[in-house]
Amino acid sequence: MDIKQYMKQVGQQARAASRVMARADTRVKNHALITMAAAIERDAEKLLAANARDLEHARAAGLESALLDRLALNAKTVAGMAEGLRQIAALPDPVGSITDLNYRPSGIQVGRMRVPLGVIGIIYEARPNVTADAAGLCLKSGNAAILRGGSEAIHSNQAIAACVREGLLAAGLPETAVQVIETTDRAAVGELITMKEYVDVIVPRGGKGLIERLINEARIPVIKHLHGVCHVYIDDRADLDKAVRIADNAKTSRYGTCNTMETLLVAEGVAAAVLPRIARIYAEKGVEMRGCDKSRAIVPEMKPASEEDWSTEYLAPIISIRVVPDMDAAIEHINTYGSQHTDAIVTEDYTRARRFLREVDSSSVMVNASTRFADGFEYGLGAEIGISTDKIHARGPVGLEGLTCQKFVVLGDGQVRT
Template sequence: MNAQVANKAGKTSPEEVLNYMRERGERARGAARHVARADTGTKNAALFALAQLLLDERKAILAANAEDMRAGRAAKLDAAMLERLELNDARIDAMADGVRQVAALPDPIGEMTDMKLRPSGIQVGRMRVPLGVVGIIYESRPNVTADAASLCLKSGNAAILRGGSEAMNSNQAIARCIQRALRDAGLPEDAVQVLTITDRSAVGAMVSMPEYIDVVIPRGGKGLVAAVSNGARVPVIKHLDGVCHVFIDADADLDKAIPICVNAKTQRYGTCNTMETLLVDAPIADRVLPKLAQIYREAGVELRGCERTRRLVSEARPATDADWSEEYLAPVLAVKIVDGLDAAIDHISRYGSAHTDAIVTENYTRARRFLREVDSSSVMVNASTRFADGYEYGLGAEIGISTDKFHARGPVGLEGLTSQKWVVLGDGNVR
């Protein structure tokens, strides 16, 4: 087991956790074969059943969530975390709607593409197949349980889900709906398992079982990543923090720059694609920063600025070096005046997290340079970083936003949960 992973609860022995995880892994491996060969109708039947059960069991889910919220408030969780943890009628409706939307997506499994007739007479192409058993570790946001379960199921994978410990009651209430939906559709309940232990060493166990788990997706902050990546024996696709930037270039149109910067910061504070640092080109700073500062002030956003920023915006607090790499997930914004595109790109590559970064400019050449040279999973011109999202990109839904470069990068939808194998069709051909 990964020794770096902390035992948060400290109540279960490492052997007990490992045995529990092995048993879960074995069951998932067995179920994966059934889900992989399930036809689209069966998978969709399970998804429609789940959507309906989420609505039918609304009272029970909300009661479980109220328990989590009570415990969360008693534990003095911060406002952003409580906001993500909370369920209400609208969020349950949205969760059911999200599951139905996944059902409506085309089934990627079994699709054959690129068939070519070779001179030898064989036909060679590719077939899209599930990854197998996917382990997902995610934050205390209960709707992710339904999202992750439905995406894994539709892409023909079995899933082991380890949500944040603060959401345990909500997740278990949703898990009961998932189990029933799978059963009703004739699929094995073990196809989606929501872990019932909060022990963090379960996370270490997940990345130490390549015989049972094919890929692990950690979705969270730096601590999770350090714990998961260290000594992992299972491939990991990291969905990490977002230290996202907007750079307002000297040739920006302020009628675009101001709404973009307001949206990127204030539309939702707690998400990974929210802007955390604003970079402003020196020649335009005195025209844009005072206006933006006023809007942020009215929205209650605290500004932390470099020296030059503070000369234009008196209320900005001095930014320290730590601010440039901080993911606030809160109404706080770091602001820096830079000298041109190169300085902006240097800053982003030094302090960013390779998640999502945007330039606001009417200058075609600089826009193209930004797109090519900023090495992040999404790069944008004249658009808010908040668009980095599976629904917004037309993927239908997302399991998260990969900050890794291999297999899947940026918002990951159904296709990111599959791979392609080679298919050869012959008619008695020999080499």
């Protein structure tokens, strides 16, 4: 297979399809989504059989168990994919919405219309359900999508793609509006991230290695999710019951998610009162604690934290803990070591809450809430294509709106510029 030629064709088809998608009616797009959902439910057995082939190959290739977990589908996850597509159908259509249409002194009216980005390239790893989610989100937001899943999920992804195509065709939309790349050749990624005539934005869902490759090699804008080194800062004016509850939930409700707290910061004034309570919970749940000297003076069973710990995303039952003099030191720590993902303060102090919200430069900043809330569903955006830690275009959970932009529309009556 000539990868360059193949990808060029995929790109040209996507560009042509994107023009049809951009003007598709909401009803038509929803019809496609609901048909896809029904096809996935009807084909559940087929999807599971395709997935079983992938799993077999993956096991034979000696893939690690975490990867096998992410790759595996079951009746429940298949039903979840269908449900996800129906939820996307139920979300409001962002495309075409016009805001701020105002008359200007010249007599023209100027406003902004929300429009699709065009062609979105999505590069992801093992999870096959991303195929359905990403297809649904791109479709509803009026974009064409080129999906490049992990090679280990190729059979699962193609089985899902067949359902997606069925939905598109049933709604009279071009089947090339969502294309799943059929080759597992890595060169296809190289083409995808550089063919700027055909692709408008790349959304990677993968580890640091993929992101680094994109930073260096992509010639197309990327909506990046780097990593989540999230903090909770317990202020000395915190309600300590809330602090314990949040410190517990932010760390232990799930260890492997990007919105999980990785570092707990505690104001010196309350450290002796609150740290032992939190440490007891972590110890019970088997969370390894790595603390600064002051933390270890209070909870001696902690291991010592190294400088490297402060910037580590564990994605595991491990936490780093540091006692800080005050909120300013906490903000300084977060801005130095954090990844601008999600950071929270626990405090009853109005002025500090207000300052923390303004001065912490992260995609989500919280007062008295668990970092685990940083999520498209919890925020009311519906499904998300990822969580952006970038500073332009979109920060935080990226839902339908993040897959669109706004153009200017001008309505006149023959006006000319003097």
